[in-house]
Amino acid sequence: MSLDKLKQTINELIKGNIPIQTVWVTVSEVDWEERTMTAVGIDDEVEFFDVLLGLGSVDLKPKIGSDCLIGIIENQSTSSFILTANELEEIDVVVEECQLNINKGFLLKKENETLAKLMSDLLKEIQKMKFTTNTGSTILLVNKPQFLEIENRFKDFLKTD
Structure with a gap:
């Protein structure tokens, strides 16, 4: 699912037009460059691939082995995204030309x-x-x-x- 389609779907979720399911998972792999992760369901050991680490403005990098709550749109595992995690390695927040990054220190940036x-x-x-x-x-x-x-x-x- 493209990021634009996912944002449109999130807007529909907010309006209550689309059902969302949540699942607790354990992180098995993180691709910070692609902003995705692979995880395994805690209860049923179902594997989830390409779980989005954010929707473009707030990205969460969970620690491998940590437990996360993910949202699944319309019960399709290909439309999943992270909601929260019990252990994070990094948080990246971008608002227009401003950035706040937390990872072993703080980066507060506006433009250059x-x-x-x-x-x-x-x-x-x-x-x-x-x-x-x-x-x-x-x-x-x-x-x-x-x-x-x-x-x-x-x-x-x-x-x-």
């Missing part, structure tokens, strides 16, 4: 700018600051080591891509 790059640039400029006093300009930022420590903390916390 990231929060990590902005913070790094700000801290570098703070470390270059000089002030004119009544005896001339300052030549040394006394608390530069603290700014370097803060910069490293941001690098550990935020991702650049």
